[in-house]
Amino acid sequence: MIKIVVSYYFLFLPVLLSAQQSIQTIGELPAGVSETSGLIFYNDRLITHNDSGNEAKLFEIDTTSLQVVREVVVSNAQNVDWEDMAQDEFYIYIGDFGNNLGIRRDLTVYRISKEEYTVSDRVSAEAISFEYEDQEDFSNNGNSDWDAEALFVLGDELVILTKQWLAYGTSAYGIPKTPGEYIARKLDEFPINGLVTGATLNPNISELYLTGHSFTLNPFVVRIKGVAHGAIFTTEMERLNLDIGPAQMEGITYMDNDSYFLSSEVFSRTDSPITLESRLFSFNTMSMETGEEISMDDPIDSEDSPEELLEELLLFKRFGSDMLQYRLATTESVYGYAIFDTSGRRVQHKIRPGVPESTIDVSTLKSAIYYLTFYFGNKSSTKPFVCP
Numbered sequence: 210m211i212k213i214v215v216s217y218y219f220l221f222l223p224v225l226l227s228a229q230q231s232i233q234t235i236g237e238l239p240a241g242v243s244e245t246s247g248l249i250f251y252n253d254r255l256i257t258h259n260d261s262g263n264e265a266k267l268f269e270i271d272t273t274s275l276q277v278v279r280e281v282v283v284s285n286a287q288n289v290d291w292e293d294m295a296q297d298e299f300y301i302y303i304g305d306f307g308n309n310l311g312i313r314r315d316l317t318v319y320r321i322s323k324e325e326y327t328v329s330d331r332v333s334a335e336a337i338s339f340e341y342e343d344q345e346d347f348s349n350n351g352n353s354d355w356d357a358e359a360l361f362v363l364g365d366e367l368v369i370l371t372k373q374w375l376a377y378g379t380s381a382y383g384i385p386k387t388p389g390e391y392i393a394r395k396l397d398e399f400p401i402n403g404l405v406t407g408a409t410l411n412p413n414i415s416e417l418y419l420t421g422h423s424f425t426l427n428p429f430v431v432r433i434k435g436v437a438h439g440a441i442f443t444t445e446m447e448r449l450n451l452d453i454g455p456a457q458m459e460g461i462t463y464m465d466n467d468s469y470f471l472s473s474e475v476f477s478r479t480d481s482p483i484t485l486e487s488r489l490f491s492f493n494t495m496s497m498e499t500g501e502e503i504s505m506d507d508p509i510d511s512e513d514s515p516e517e518l519l520e521e522l523l524l525f526k527r528f529g530s531d532m533l534q535y536r537l538a539t540t541e542s543v544y545g546y547a548i549f550d551t552s553g554r555r556v557q558h559k560i561r562p563g564v565p566e567s568t569i570d571v572s573t574l575k576s577a578i579y580y581l582t583f584y585f586g587n588k589s590s591t592k593p594f595v596c597p
Contacts (some may be wrong), residue, residue, distance in 0.1 A: 232453055234554075235489040236275050242268050243475040243487040246358070247294030247303065248407065248460030252327070253488075254278070255470060257460060261290035261307055267326075272470075275489060281326060286334045292358040293407055293460070295367065297324055300386070303334070309374070311353030314338065318360065318367055320388060321463065335388040336365070342382075342392045354380075358459070359408035359419065362386070365439065369393060370405050370419070379405045379419075381441040390580060399442040401431055407471075411463040413528050417441070420461040420471055425591040426485070427582070428458035428473070432494070440490040449492075454549030455485060455580050455591055467494045483578060483593050501572035522583060522590045533594060537583065549580045571596055 238245060247259040255270040265286040283303070290307025303319040320332035326332050344355055349383035359370035359379075366383040373379060378400040382393035405421040417433040434445035451458075460472040470491055476485040488517035522535040537543065547558040548571070556574065569581070574596045582591040 232492045238487040244457045246292050246473045248462040248472050249294045249296050249462045250462045258291050282331045283334050287334040293360040295360045296363045297362045308356045310349045311355035312347050312349050339391045339393045358406040361408045361410040374402050383563045397441040406459050407461040409462045412592050413466050421456045422458050426455040428456045523593050524594050533569045533571045546583045
């Protein structure tokens, strides 16, 4: 079991964050890769792909211009639900294992030769097919715990991390890197208190980085040291601060020992005018703030479900008023709040232990969509609002 200890001192002090800001928003990704899901860095270029229903195609992105400079078709593959990428010395691996409903029996990792990829814009793939050893129910009961969006290479194995919509944790499964049909062995599990959407194991320093987000699109990165077969989630785990506002974080990859890229997918809701653009971020571990230490000893209270969070924070703004009214239906201590614009830039914040007032002055904000986030004990709650 685990306990998360939040360092609110680092989370809220604006002087420290501005002086030591290590997460950089590089910019918006092109429309052609707005549904970016996996990410690797190879031959000085970022390589990504879109997720379900898109073409079986890889895209190379220039890290300076953020333009797509090359497209590579995987001729004998189908993009049912591509969710992550990984690589070793000789191959690129693409995880076609998105499985929200838990009903798929065609889970596959495609293996592409780097030698072929380097010289041709049209490549073929070898299939590594698998089923989970402990999945018995394949019926459609809504969102399941058999979804997966994260993949990394560990020695002679591929490790798949599930995205558990119900348990709000993740399980690690191992399969061989060679083509064939396999039963994925369960290696480890962890109640990570979030939805894991990407992974990268830096072979230079043997550190594993996971990324993902909460139900309310609060993104996170977790660093894990000492990863080994059968012990993916070690005692050396820490959660890193991401002061970028709401984002549907999807991909993560290493560039060198200390530098990493993150990508987020476009997010849009039809029931309210909310859109988050697909963006590319970078961070350097030498200056990264450690926001939470994770130990394996004590229990943790899981984050509330989306329905509970919606009831926990209620917002209201009268037409023509400069005051945003809110109600917090919680007995937990409130450590402060922050307002972010749709680019993820923090435009207003306040440190206020205890339950704060019921109104916020937003008269200085321009007409746009914003996100109000309250920070509690070991979680946060976010809701959008509009300044007309």
